[in-house]
Amino acid sequence: MSQAADFGLTLTQHVMANQGSHPDARGQLSALLTQIGVAGKLISAQVRRAGLIELWGATGDTNVQGERVQKLDQIANDTLVEVLTRSGCVAAMASEEEDSFIEVSSEQAGDYIVVFDPLDGSSNIDVSVSIGTIFGIYRRPENEPISLDSILQPGRKLVAAGYIVYGSSTVLVYSAGESVDCFTLDPSSGEFFQTRANVRMPADTTMLSINECNAPYWPSWVRPTLDTLKTRNTENHRIISSRHIGSLVVDFHRNLVKGGLYLYPVDSRTGRGKLRLIYECNPLAYIAEIAGGAAMVDGQRILDLQPSALHQRVGLAIGPSSDVMMIDRLSRE
Numbered sequence: 657m658s659q660a661a662d663f664g665l666t667l668t669q670h671v672m673a674n675q676g677s678h679p680d681a682r683g684q685l686s687a688l689l690t691q692i693g694v695a696g697k698l699i700s701a702q703v704r705r706a707g708l709i710e711l712w713g714a715t716g717d718t719n720v721q722g723e724r725v726q727k728l729d730q731i732a733n734d735t736l737v738e739v740l741t742r743s744g745c746v747a748a749m750a751s752e753e754e755d756s757f758i759e760v761s762s763e764q765a766g767d768y769i770v771v772f773d774p775l776d777g778s779s780n781i782d783v784s785v786s787i788g789t790i791f792g793i794y795r796r797p798e799n800e801p802i803s804l805d806s807i808l809q810p811g812r813k814l815v816a817a818g819y820i821v822y823g824s825s826t827v828l829v830y831s832a833g834e835s836v837d838c839f840t841l842d843p844s845s846g847e848f849f850q851t852r853a854n855v856r857m858p859a860d861t862t863m864l865s866i867n868e869c870n871a872p873y874w875p876s877w878v879r880p881t882l883d884t885l886k887t888r889n890t891e892n893h894r895i896i897s898s899r900h901i902g903s904l905v906v907d908f909h910r911n912l913v914k915g916g917l918y919l920y921p922v923d924s925r926t927g928r929g930k931l932r933l934i935y936e937c938n939p940l941a942y943i944a945e946i947a948g949g950a951a952m953v954d955g956q957r958i959l960d961l962q963p964s965a966l967h968q969r970v971g972l973a974i975g976p977s978s979d980v981m982m983i984d985r986l987s988r989e
């Protein structure tokens with residue numbers, strides 16, 4: 657049997673097969689999703705070699721977040737900027753690593769806006785713990801010049817979103833509104849093959865992702881809420897276990913597949929959340945909801961928040977709907 661027959665659909669085959677079902681897909685969205693797959697392969701190759709060619713460590717710069725920029729962060733960012741610019745599908749883009757948005761020249765501009773965190777989990781790069789890229793795709797507003805407002809769209813206007821996890825294997829997960837599908841990179845052929853179709857988030861929480869060392873900074877509702885979850889574990893049967901690796905996108909992917917809840921409350925250290933709304937929370941909230949889960953903060957769907965700034969941070973509860981709703985209710989009692 658040929659390898660093509662052995663494995664599932666390739667990413668490109670899947671994107672093309674589904675383009676007809678998307679009102680926005682006039683070929684550009686399909687081409688754009690395929691190009692994001694190309695960027696993922698290029699970044700994956702660098703991640704896999706980082707220690708060998710001294711790509712670990714920091715560049716000495718700090719980004720707009722005030723965080724030390726790791727070399728791989730910069731490489732991942734530059735790769736995405738270059739690939740998206742050349743795609744002919746993108747009018748503008750915004751990145752965690754860029755102070756402001758990037759407008760693509762009119763000669764190369766396309767119909768879409770892409771927001772991304774090029775490498776989430778930077779503090780894990782030097783110790784070979786899984787990291788990932790997060791992306792969201794909007795249509796550019798019709799008949800309007802590109803401005804910051806073109807980027808500050810609520811997550812409910814996303815036309816596609818996804819992420820790429822650089823872990824024990826490289827997995828690309830995306831949705832264009834219909835289903836959430838996973839593709840694993842086959843290093844020998846350099847192709848992404850479908851490995852999970854129409855992923856549904858399990859209804860029950862079996863894993864809890866939260867940094868318990870932030871407890872001194874939490875609002876008063878957090879501890880009792882966690883106790884409520886932990887009391888589900890009886891002497892004879894542990895239902896919920898803790899898994900928090902410091903890369904939101906990787907914790908989210910495991911939670912999406914196995915049924916887990918990720919929580920990062922607004923805390924007293926910053927008076928706001930740590931996670932960025934536009935290019936971290938919105939794309940993952942989009943995926944979570946299409947897979948049957950939920951993502952909320954302060955009584956609102958993450959996807960309904962109107963962004964006010966490019967690097968705006970928010971609190972986040974994301975996972976199985978019933979527990980996300982319970983947490984959100986308890987947080988407002």
Ligand code: AFP
Binds near residue numbers: 723930
């Ligand atoms: P870095 O990219 O700076 O490592 O931050 C990762 C992150 O934004 C998210 O991916 C993690 O879940 C979260 O921060 C971990 O934050 P704490 O270290 O405060 O738990």
